[in-house]
Amino acid sequence: MAVLKGINGLQVQILSPKDSYKEEYHDTDKEQSDNVATQYIEAESGQEFHIEWHFQPAFPFKDNHIRSSVHLDGKEVDNIICDTKRLQRWEGYRTVLSGARFKKNGKWYELPFSFADLNIDEDNHGLNDTGLKEKVSCLGEISVRLWRIEKTGESKSSTNQPSFKSLKTVPEKALKGRAVSQQAQYVNTYLVVLKEREIADLLQSLGDERVVADVSVSHVRYINPYDKPFAVFNFRYRSRSGLEALGLIAALEDRPIESLSNEELRELVKRQQEQLKATSQVKTEVKIKREREDDDGAERKIKRQDRSRTSEDVETVDLTEV
Structure with missing residues (x-):
């Protein structure tokens, strides 16, 4: 669990769909500050996640x-407000956010958070696109920020859907060697269900749109400056x-077989x-190359022999004594 010095x-954690906490890995080479905690977690493409x-x-x-905002890959997608009555409960207070919420036709909906594959372009098309450097620098991070606030009044809730777009393709050079192969997103289940049922079926566990409880929206005044969350x-x-490449977890090949879970064994x-497939392919390519070289060598040898025979069979006439 992520805690602050x-x-x-105060604890913030990432949960998997089965409400189990994501194991966190700490980079011991980097110093943690008093009000910032940075941890690594394992992500599986296609898997939903929740924030607690x-x-x-x-x-x-x-x-x-307390106002808390959620940023996926550098983009704020939603926020929550925890009021003093809940915070002052003797047993403490827990709350979970599973997706980005929006209001449509008088109802509130939630677009589930999930991890997705990042398509990396080895040909580096679009490397100089405007804004690409900033977007790529934030890839691979979920950031949760908290401020102390005062409520100054109720606000009319927005009917706009969250404006968050996943990156379709990223030039390989733009990553600059970072072990990033995924991105975070929220699945637009609501629109998918309205448009194409077969696409919704592909989402499997997402099912129909998620209607959530009404959300109250407030005007607030920040006690902490906005650029300085506490x-x-x-x-x-x-x-x-990626975690193995960073040295944060041992490679599966280096761990005892009996310590591996069924998923890790698979x-x-x-x-x-x-x-094995890659090794077999390399061996096949080497074999074909050697056969070609042998054929070329044999052909050159035959040609040399032909030239030698030709020079031996030529009759010469000595005219020096004529």
Whole structure:
């Protein structure tokens, strides 16, 4: 769980669809500040995720409302407000956000958060596109930021859907060697169901649109400056191979077989099959190359022999004594 050095009683975690907490990995080479916690988590493409806040009795700012925003790959997609009544409960307070919420035709909907593959272009098309550098620099991170606030009045809720777009393709050079192979997104389930039922069926566990409880929207005044939240939780998500490349987890090949889960065993077998396939392909290519070289060598040898025979069979006439 992500905790802060300078603030007690506050935890933020990423949950998988089965409500199990994502294991977190700490980069020991980087110093953590008092109000910023940065952890790595494993991401699986196609998997949904949820964000959980846990305010414990020791939380020091229970007399203030707390606003918390969620940023996916550098883009703010939603926020929550925890009021003082909830924060002051003797047992503490937990809340979970599973997607970006919006209002449509008088109802509130939620677009589930999920991880998705990042298409990397090895030919580096669009490397100099405007804004690409900034977008790529934020890839692979879920950021949760918190401020102390005062409510100044109720606001009419917006009917606009969140304006968040996943990157279709990223030039390989733009990543500059970073072990990023995925991106975060929210699935536009509501629009999919209205347009194409067969596409919705492909979403499997998402099913129909998710109608959520009404959301109250407030005007607020920040006690902390907006550019200085009192707490920041960064979750850098990577594939298993990405975490291995960073040295944060041991490679499956280096771990005892009996310590691997069923899922890890399947991944190990998959890797071994891919390696065998790649090795077999290389051997085939080398064999074909050698056969070609042997054929070329034999042909050159035959030509040399032909030339030798020709020179030996030529009759010469000595005219020096005539």
